Amino acid sequence: MNRLGLGDLVIDVPGRDDGRALSLGVEPGQVWGVLGPNGVGKTTLLHTLAGLRAPRAGQVLLDGQALATLGRRQVARALGLVFQDRQDGFPATVRETALIGRHPWLSAWQMEGGEDLRLAETALARLDVDHLAERLVSTLSGGERQRLAIATVLTQTPQIWLADEPTNHLDLHHQTAVMALLAEQAAEGRAVMMCLHDLNLAARWCDHLLLLYPDGEACWGPRDAMLETSALERLYGQRLATAEVDGAPVFVPVR
Numbered sequence: 001m002n003r004l005g006l007g008d009l010v011i012d013v014p015g016r017d018d019g020r021a022l023s024l025g026v027e028p029g030q031v032w033g034v035l036g037p038n039g040v041g042k043t044t045l046l047h048t049l050a051g052l053r054a055p056r057a058g059q060v061l062l063d064g065q066a067l068a069t070l071g072r073r074q075v076a077r078a079l080g081l082v083f084q085d086r087q088d089g090f091p092a093t094v095r096e097t098a099l100i101g102r103h104p105w106l107s108a109w110q111m112e113g114g115e116d117l118r119l120a121e122t123a124l125a126r127l128d129v130d131h132l133a134e135r136l137v138s139t140l141s142g143g144e145r146q147r148l149a150i151a152t153v154l155t156q157t158p159q160i161w162l163a164d165e166p167t168n169h170l171d172l173h174h175q176t177a178v179m180a181l182l183a184e185q186a187a188e189g190r191a192v193m194m195c196l197h198d199l200n201l202a203a204r205w206c207d208h209l210l211l212l213y214p215d216g217e218a219c220w221g222p223r224d225a226m227l228e229t230s231a232l233e234r235l236y237g238q239r240l241a242t243a244e245v246d247g248a249p250v251f252v253p254v255r
């Protein structure tokens with residue numbers, strides 16, 4: 001299952017009137033960025049797409065089938081989630097945590113095998129946390145935890161990535177490495193949708209954008225059509241100066 005559909009989807013943002021219904025498809029090979037100010041509903045949207053929260057109206061579709069009608073294991077194999085709230089349930093090492101990504105693929109009492117371990121080791125190395133494999137997760141820094149969360153989803157091998165601020169806590173080098181990884185996932189035929197606060201990362205790495213406005217309005221489409229300065233200024237309530245660097249637009253807040 002590698003196509004995510006939003007069919008007249010109205011997300012349930014507490015205390016807010018219904019916003020514009022969202023109708024779009026996140027196709028294999030596409031990288032979608034969701035942009036909007038604090039509290040507009042970006043996380044709520046991703047949670048709804050993951051089936052963790054019911055929409056007010058409309059539906060989420062995987063390959064045209066309503067998410068609500070699919071089995072949990074089927075959904076867990078298809079969707080990889082990089083979300084913000086992570087709790088340390090019990091003491092686990094970095095390697096053990098990455099291997100949790102294989103659980104949708106194993107039966108209830110099946111132990112991880114050699115191929116599972118290989119996938120985890122490759123993912124840990126890709127996210128530059130392989131040297132921490134024996135460490136307890138509780139001892140990791142914020143950025144190391146974030147990279148482990150992404151390595152765990154990479155170990156899972158989902159066809160669709162849903163990521164809530166995947167560059168959170170990351171230094172500049174690791175921000176770029178993670179965006180490159182997500183772009184690579186798309187180039188290999190997977191679909192990616194992520195929330196971002198950094199407009200410039202979105203402008204450089206996403207090919208489609210969904211803009212969520214505080215009044216419930218929304219617009220979406222190919223990146224170049226969405227990166228209109230006046231629309232972005234209205235989105236954030238912030239004046240912006242623009243330049244072009246390295247072939248991509250760069251937006252800088254104006255005091």
Ligand SMILES: Nc1ncnc2c1ncn2[C@@H]1O[C@H](COP(=O)(O)OP(=O)(O)OP(=O)(O)O)[C@@H](O)[C@H]1O
Pocket residue numbers: 013014036037038039040041042043044045
């Ligand atoms: N359980 C809840 N009870 C009440 N309000 C909630 C609850 N969960 C979310 N909200 C509210 O819903 C709105 C949307 O929240 P959401 O986390 O989706 O926003 P966001 O766009 O991801 O914000 P941010 O950029 O700050 O991460 C916010 O105003 C938030 O306070």
